């Protein structure tokens with residue numbers, strides 16, 4: 001192809017975009033590049049004061065984003081990419097660097113500082129080329145560059161600014177505006193690459209790829225630094241050959257050049273001293289990325305005492321710890337054992353919970369096995385085994401005085417999550433897992449063979465309407481199901497409710513909001529918000545039982561079927577754990593109804609487990625899919641594209657550390 005000879009060179013390679021930006025995804029996929037998205041976990045917290053020029057900050061951040069993903073993938077995704085692309089966009093005005101606003105006031109400050117003036121938008125881009133060697137070693141080559149575009153804003157009145165801010169558009173964009181959408185109306189002129197402002201300088205990127213793939217024949221010719229990373233042991237290895245600002249550089253790079261290069265972190269190893277130069281002024285960035293260390297938590301320490309340097313193009317090899325291999329094998333074995341025994345642990349938890357062991361030991365700590373057996377009406381032998389198993393799982397503690405029988409009490413974990421009346425009780429959901437999910441999973445092989453749910457085999461019912469057949473077919477089953485939804489919503493609700501600034505919304509409607517547990521979390525988190533819970537009449541009539549003791553009247557209930565009936569009017573619709581259960585046709589009906597009920601600027605807050613873009617995790621979401629409901633599990637991008645077809649623009653995506661992720665979309 002003449003138009004994209006370089007892009008087509010990447011066909012067949014595993015190209016990874018280390019970015020959660022939907023704009024970058026769109027620009028690169030529009031250019032015909034095929035790639036996976038693995039958003040970087042690198043936190044954009046480099047000290048801006050340490051950089052001589054703003055673009056250096058953007059380039060360094062882009063590098064860190066790309067390297068974090070390049071380093072993480074062999075461990076977490078068990079595959080090594082061929083190329084990782086990272087980018088960082090910043091806006092600079094009057095010597096200040098503007099990134100994404102943290103709230104509306106911040107957006108106002110940013111936009112008013114841009115009003116009537118010309119400013120610069122810089123995007124730093126890093127391309128990490130990975131060469132996998134024998135022994136699972138990886139050489140990294142790093143290429144980076146930046147692009148500057150000048151943008152002039154018209155004079156903006158306060159009214160205009162606030163209307164724009166209230167559209168929700170500024171919040172995930174550098175400088176608080178999106179030139180490609182409503183923000184385009186604020187702009188008088190653009191000098192330079194427009195796509196650079198949107199987040200990715202495509203033209204410069206193609207030129208850079210051309211340099212890498214067409215012009216250079218050997219790595220030594222290129223403006224890059226190679227680093228070899230070994231990941232076949234318990235420690236990863238890499239060394240930094242070029243320090244961040246403030247530390248002495250080992251190799252010069254021209255400040256006027258838009259191409260600079262460096263390579264990066266990680267180590268805890270023995271090095272082969274013969275393969276490196278020794279230099280008193282050298283330094284090394286050390287990151288203890290041990291087998292227990294998650295890259296997200298890894299802490300970087302500057303260690304000025306290690307005399308190790310490298311220059312451009314030089315490959316440095318470091319050894320892993322001598323015991324790396326042995327440790328890994330032990331770990332592997334343990335992992336398999338944990339997987340084999342996983343079902344036993346689950347069932348022990350379900351049984352102890354069902355037999356009220358945790359409630360009993362909360363009210364009467366210090367009982368021995370015989371006393372517990374008597375209370376739960378079970379055999380002493382069986383109870384003793386169950387209690388000991390719970391101790392081994394960290395759910396109970398046992399104490400034993402000399403010559404006496406052991407006595408039991410709850411751990412902090414069980415007091416928090418396993419008591420019937422704990423604020424974060426998961427007992428209802430655990431019971432649902434025992435009574436409903438467990439029987440379904442015992443027919444997993446049939447489910448996999450048939451690609452269909454196993455309700456009939458597990459419960460003896462046909463499942464045209466799963467909810468009616470399984471969850472609402474008796475008063476008792478309905479209460480059990482509502483209890484399950486209530487407990488999970490109470491545990492996840494706060495993280496979802498506080499994921500975004502919702503102050504511009506006054507009324508919300510929680511579709512399929514069940515007992516209102518999520519709705520109460522939303523009203524707690526947002527004092528100006530009232531929430532209507534919309535659910536089936538059979539559910540609404542029972543919702544009284546779940547009403548919290550202390551509440552004002554900002555949560556109300558309306559009975560109806562969201563596929564058939566008119567939806568209550570609201571500024572914001574909430575869909576939490578709904579879409580994954582329904583087939584595409586039904587999802588389409590529901591989203592069309594929401595879209596029709598929304599005027600421009602209305603919000604849709606979607607909360608689900610978002611799969612990683614490469615569908616390799618999280619396992620909670622992928623295991624949930626095995627129950628073979630008619631719906632499916634999707635990634636944030638897939639949800640975002642789905643909602644786009646219904647006229648919603650994704651404003652923010654949040655991967656919470658809780659059980660559910662969230663996405664806020666605005667009706668265009």
Ligand SMILES: Cc1cn([C@H]2C[C@H](O)[C@@H](COP(=O)(O)OP(=O)(O)OP(=O)(O)O)O2)c(=O)[nH]c1=O
Nearest residue numbers: 019020021088089173174177178179197198199
């Ligand atoms: C100025 C401007 C920025 N932007 C966006 C591009 C970037 O997505 C964002 C700047 O934030 P970045 O930190 O560069 O990127 P990101 O947080 O969106 O994604 P990641 O860190 O995972 O790579 O601002 C626009 O969409 N339009 C604009 O006009």
